[in-house]
Amino acid sequence: MAASTLTEVARLAGVSPATASRVLNGSARKPGKDIADRVRQAADSLGYIPNAQAQGLAKSSSGLIGLIVHDIADPYFAAIARGVQDAAREQRRMVLLATTGGAPAEEREAVAAFAARRADSIVIAGSRSSRPEDVDDNAELAAELDRYCRNGGRVAVVGHPVVGATASEGYHVVAVPNQELAGALAARLAENWDGDFVIVGGPEGLLTSDDRIRGFQEGLAHAGHAPAEVLRTSFNRSGGYEAGLELAARIKAGQAEDGGGSGRKLCIFAVNDVMAIGASAALRAEGLRIPRDATIAGFDDIETLRDFRPALSTVRLPLEDIGRLATRATAPGAGNSEGQEDTVPPVRGEVTLRRSTGEA
Amino acid sequence: MAASTLTEVARLAGVSPATASRVLNGSARKPGKDIADRVRQAADSLGYIPNAQAQGLAKSSSGLIGLIVHDIADPYFAAIARGVQDAAREQRRMVLLATTGGAPAEEREAVAAFAARRADSIVIAGSRSSRPEDVDDNAELAAELDRYCRNGGRVAVVGHPVVGATASEGYHVVAVPNQELAGALAARLAENWDGDFVIVGGPEGLLTSDDRIRGFQEGLAHAGHAPAEVLRTSFNRSGGYEAGLELAARIKAGQAEDGGGSGRKLCIFAVNDVMAIGASAALRAEGLRIPRDATIAGFDDIETLRDFRPALSTVRLPLEDIGRLATRATAPGAGNSEGQEDTVPPVRGEVTLRRSTGEA
DNA sequence: CTGGATCTGGAAAGCGCATTCCCACTGCCT
DNA sequence: AGGCAGTGGGAATGCGCTTTCCAGATCCAG
Numbered sequence: 001m002a003a004s005t006l007t008e009v010a011r012l013a014g015v016s017p018a019t020a021s022r023v024l025n026g027s028a029r030k031p032g033k034d035i036a037d038r039v040r041q042a043a044d045s046l047g048y049i050p051n052a053q054a055q056g057l058a059k060s061s062s063g064l065i066g067l068i069v070h071d072i073a074d075p076y077f078a079a080i081a082r083g084v085q086d087a088a089r090e091q092r093r094m095v096l097l098a099t100t101g102g103a104p105a106e107e108r109e110a111v112a113a114f115a116a117r118r119a120d121s122i123v124i125a126g127s128r129s130s131r132p133e134d135v136d137d138n139a140e141l142a143a144e145l146d147r148y149c150r151n152g153g154r155v156a157v158v159g160h161p162v163v164g165a166t167a168s169e170g171y172h173v174v175a176v177p178n179q180e181l182a183g184a185l186a187a188r189l190a191e192n193w194d195g196d197f198v199i200v201g202g203p204e205g206l207l208t209s210d211d212r213i214r215g216f217q218e219g220l221a222h223a224g225h226a227p228a229e230v231l232r233t234s235f236n237r238s239g240g241y242e243a244g245l246e247l248a249a250r251i252k253a254g255q256a257e258d259g260g261g262s263g264r265k266l267c268i269f270a271v272n273d274v275m276a277i278g279a280s281a282a283l284r285a286e287g288l289r290i291p292r293d294a295t296i297a298g299f300d301d302i303e304t305l306r307d308f309r310p311a312l313s314t315v316r317l318p319l320e321d322i323g324r325l326a327t328r329a330t331a332p333g334a335g336n337s338e339g340q341e342d343t344v345p346p347v348r349g350e351v352t353l354r355r356s357t358g359e360a
Numbered sequence: 361m362a363a364s365t366l367t368e369v370a371r372l373a374g375v376s377p378a379t380a381s382r383v384l385n386g387s388a389r390k391p392g393k394d395i396a397d398r399v400r401q402a403a404d405s406l407g408y409i410p411n412a413q414a415q416g417l418a419k420s421s422s423g424l425i426g427l428i429v430h431d432i433a434d435p436y437f438a439a440i441a442r443g444v445q446d447a448a449r450e451q452r453r454m455v456l457l458a459t460t461g462g463a464p465a466e467e468r469e470a471v472a473a474f475a476a477r478r479a480d481s482i483v484i485a486g487s488r489s490s491r492p493e494d495v496d497d498n499a500e501l502a503a504e505l506d507r508y509c510r511n512g513g514r515v516a517v518v519g520h521p522v523v524g525a526t527a528s529e530g531y532h533v534v535a536v537p538n539q540e541l542a543g544a545l546a547a548r549l550a551e552n553w554d555g556d557f558v559i560v561g562g563p564e565g566l567l568t569s570d571d572r573i574r575g576f577q578e579g580l581a582h583a584g585h586a587p588a589e590v591l592r593t594s595f596n597r598s599g600g601y602e603a604g605l606e607l608a609a610r611i612k613a614g615q616a617e618d619g620g621g622s623g624r625k626l627c628i629f630a631v632n633d634v635m636a637i638g639a640s641a642a643l644r645a646e647g648l649r650i651p652r653d654a655t656i657a658g659f660d661d662i663e664t665l666r667d668f669r670p671a672l673s674t675v676r677l678p679l680e681d682i683g684r685l686a687t688r689a690t691a692p693g694a695g696n697s698e699g700q701e702d703t704v705p706p707v708r709g710e711v712t713l714r715r716s717t718g719e720a
Numbered sequence: 721c722t723g724g725a726t727c728t729g730g731a732a733a734g735c736g737c738a739t740t741c742c743c744a745c746t747g748c749c750t
Numbered sequence: 751a752g753g754c755a756g757t758g759g760g761a762a763t764g765c766g767c768t769t770t771c772c773a774g775a776t777c778c779a780g
Contacts (some may be wrong), residue, residue: 003475003511005766016730021768031729047507052476053416054766057735062413067457073442073680075435075664082433085459094473095457097427099445113454115363116412147407151363237667274664281667304435304634304664307597307641320433365736376760381738392758414736417765 004046013042024050056118063093065327066114070102070126074236075302076272076319080125080158083323091331093120102126104137111144121154121330123323127235128160131205138163145171154330156344158322160207172329174322174344178208178299179215181315181349185269185297186219188351189313192358193295195265197228200243200275202235209235212271212299228269240275244282251294252286266294267357273298273305273314280312280356295357311354322347364406373402384410416478423453425687426474430462430486434596435662436632436679440485440518443683451691453480462486464497471504474513481514481690483683487595488520491565498523505531516686516704520567532689534682534704538568538659539575541675541709545629545657546579548711549673552718553655555625557588560603560639562595562631569595572631572659588629600635604642611654612646626654627717633658633665633674640672640716655717671714682707 010020015035022029023036024043030036042048056062067084069077081097088095096119098110107124114122122145129138142164145155154170161173189197199216202209217227231246233239251266270276276298280290290296290310298305301316329344353359370380375395382389383396384403390396402408416422427444429437441457448455456479458470467484474482482505489498502524505515514530521533549557559576562569577587591606593599611626630636636658640650650656650670658665661676689704713719 006768007766017767018731018769019729022729025768027768029728035729049472049476051417051478051766052473053413053422053478054735055768056413057411057417057737058766058768060735064456071442072432072445073435073438073663075433075438078433078435078438081457082431082459085432085457094477096424097441097445097455097457099442099449112409116409117454118411118413277667284669302664303433304662307637307668309644309669366738367736377737378739378760378762379758382759385738387738389758395759411736414765415738417767418736418738420765 003051004048006048006050009039009043009046009048012046013039015039024048025055060118061120062118064096064114064117064119065091065093065330066096066098066110066117066119066122068098068100068107068110068122068124068126070100072097072099074274075304076274076300077125079303079319080323080326083320083325084123084327085323086320087324087327087331091327100126102129104129104134104141108137108141108144111141111148115144115148115151115153119153120332121156121327122148123156123158123326123330124162125158125323125326127202127206127208128157128163129205130163130207130210131203134205135163142166156326156329158326170330172326172344174326174329174347176208176317176322176347177349178211179218181317181351182212182215182269182271182299183219183222185299185313185315185351186216186225187223188353189267189269189295189297189357190220190223190225193267195267197225197267197269198247199228199230200240200247200268200270200279201230201232202239202271202275203232206235209271216269233275235272235275237274237278240270240278240280241282242278243270243275244279245286247279247294248283248286248288251283251288255293268294268296270296270298273300273302273312276312276314276356277305277308280308290356291358297353297357301352310356313353313355313357313359316350316352318347318349363411364408366408366410369399369403369406369408372406373399375399384408385415420478421480422478424456424474424477424479425451425453425690426456426458426470426477426479426482428458428460428467428470428482428484428486430460432457432459434634435664436634436660437485439663439679440683440686443680443685444483444687445683446680447684447687447691451687460486462489464489464494464501468497468501468504471501471508475504475508475511479513480692481516481687482508483516483518483686483690484522485518485683485686487562487566487568488517488523489565490523490567490570491563494565495523502526514690516689518682518686530690532686532704534686534689534707536568536677536682536707537709538571539578541677541711542572542575542629542631542659543579543582545659545673545675545711546576546585547583548713549627549629549655549657549717550580550583550585553627555627557585557627557629558607559588559590560600560607560628560630560635561590561592562599562635563592566595569631576629593635595632595635597634597638600630600638600640601642602638603630603635604639605646607639607654608643608646608648611643611648615653628654628656630656630658633660633662633672636672636674636716637665637668640668650716651718657713657717661712670716673713673715673717673719676710676712678707678709 010017023039100106149170156172297313301314370377383399460466516532657673
């Protein structure tokens with residue numbers, strides 16, 4: 001028993017395929033009640049399931065939305081994915097997933113694959129890279145996206161525009177105020193802190209990381225603090241752990257120096273929660289305690305990590321909303337008549353101080 | 361500029377569409393070298409991207425694999441999704457995502473949607489439900505899957521077979537030894553424990569939860585322990601939290617009773633890590649400490665939760681492998697010639713005792 | 721009653737591609 | 751030299767559906 005076709009349904013109902021098509025999907029023309037009933041009955045007596053491929057081919061639109069993330073198992077992306085999924089469901093579309101590890105070359109491939117499947121829109125999450133070695137791939141990615149847009153595709157990028165992409169029709173950016181928020185975080189932290197600050201950041205050229213670092217430094221400067229030293233490492237838990245080991249050694253050295261006295265304490269800002277957790281783990285493994293021996297803050301406010309103790313100070317980002325927003329921005333009728341096509345409501349974050357930086 | 365078609369490429373190369381098709385995709389017939397080159401050149405001068413919909417329609421197969429999870433933001437599913445994604449990439453296929461919250465009715469819809477898109481195979485993760493209210497939906501889900509399989513689709517279910525599904529061609533189950541492992545966990549915990557055990561489980565009828573509860577009880581019995589009391593709650597963090605509050609009250613009451621002395625302590629087994637974390641949070645919120653006032657163990661060994669302190673005793677499940685296995689089981693040439701079509705290599709878990717149950 | 725306007729269902733032409741025939745060649749053996 | 755298998759390319763068909771375009775029916779006003 002092969003899947004039954006519209007034609008079979010039509011024949012069983014004694015009507016033409018055209019009519020069957022009209023009743024079985026939201027066509028503008030509604031056939032007469034009696035005929036409609038007959039068709040519908042025939043349809044589910046045959047267990048008819050429309051062939052979405054054929055439909056897509058015929059009306060050249062697929063009801064598909066492509067989502068590109070670095071790693072779906074990373075809770076940051078998982079949260080965004082949930083939002084995307086949720087919005088997709090609202091629009092009765094399905095999401096196609098691609099993971100790229102953040103490499104622009106793979107992102108380009110993913111875009112091409114989505115284009116091949118005639119995805120109606122594409123949402124790209126994950127930090128853009130401006131590293132020199134990525135410049136060519138970025139250019140190709142931009143070109144691929146541009147072509148996709150010119151063919152009527154809609155794109156939303158979370159965070160930064162794709163490096164080198166020109167703002168073409170259908171290209172949206174969900175801006176995340178990483179810099180401002182990092183600045184705000186620094187300001188709050190500086191209020192009750194006269195020790196040193198150190199930043200644990202991702203590799204240079206990772207835009208999200210760079211923005212947060214820059215913002216944090218600005219915040220410190222504003223509060224009259226000296227700039228923080230920046231440790232570069234990988235943008236994940238193990239990067240945080242490594243940096244944590246390094247810092248632990250320094251802290252211990254410092255403590256030994258002034259005889260365990262009250263030297264300048266260290267406040268660590270890790271540019272994302274996962275790194276912050278890694279760093280915390282390293283400090284703990286080295287016998288140091290937070291917030292006693294050092295304080296630490298992260299960024300993102302990952303849900304799964306909220307039960308972590310000491311509770312992590314961080315910046316709450318509405319990750320799920322971001323995914324939703326991005327998806328909605330690419331929806332067919334996304335507020336374009338207003339003249340301002342790509343006005344995505346701004347994302348708001350919130351500095352959230354907790355025990356890891358000494359809050360009660 | 362609309363996306364260019366095969367025909368355009370063919371015309372530009374001065375050949376027939378048939379020939380162009382043959383060179384541009386792995387056809388059995390290889391056109392002559394010179395012609396092939398001409399076609400290829402024409403293709404990328406036009407930036408030709410094959411229309412996967414049309415290809416799919418023509419050869420009735422889509423290169424799509426559908427993944428059904430309860431919630432993609434749940435780290436358990438995110439880990440499985442990573443495995444699926446990974447295996448899909450191996451097979452040069454793309455994954456289509458559906459989240460259902462675990463409701464069989466929505467799962468049925470998802471299967472239908474995948475069938476409509478002519479997904480080559482479907483992977484279903486997430487506990488099956490045998491609750492009375494789900495029995496009808498389960499039946500419909502089973503019927504839908506059956507139809508999908510009969511039309512040549514391949515299905516892999518993680519954990520339990522779909523309730524009521526008959527073992528048809530192309531239907532695979534990746535068995536997870538929840539019961540055995542829970543038993544093993546109980547055995548290990550019972551070795552150094554003479555206090556009471558209590559189980560924090562999901563709603564009755566959630567097969568994964570039920571299996572783990574049953575296995576744990578068996579393990580206890582085997583070790584000569586009395587059966588543990590079972591608290592039913594929801595299968596997520598907040599369920600764990602609620603149960604934790606309840607248990608905290610009891611523990612405090614018990615402590616007050618024997619004057620803070622050394623009454624029978626409680627060892628809590630939460631049927632998954634996320635619930636365990638929730639319960640821990642509740643105990644902590646009530647001023648209790650782990651493992652001092654009570655010990656606790658979970659199940660799954662979620663990666664993101666490994667830095668949690670006190671480190672959670674749990675059963676490690678190779679989630680990512682499970683996803684990979686399930687996906688591979690549905691691959692086109694999955695070891696079917698051997699007679700035993702659906703032999704999926706067994707999943708191995710490992711009891712992992714850590715600080716939350718008093719290990720050093 | 722009649723003319724045009726409106727509505728309804730059907731026939732047919734694609735959507736972009738794979739694939740089955742089919743035909744024109746080439747080279748080879750008898 | 752004639753017939754043969756073998757080869758390489760093109761024409762045509764169909765995958766399942768949507769969507770014009772058409773023709774017949776229905777309706778209302780004049």
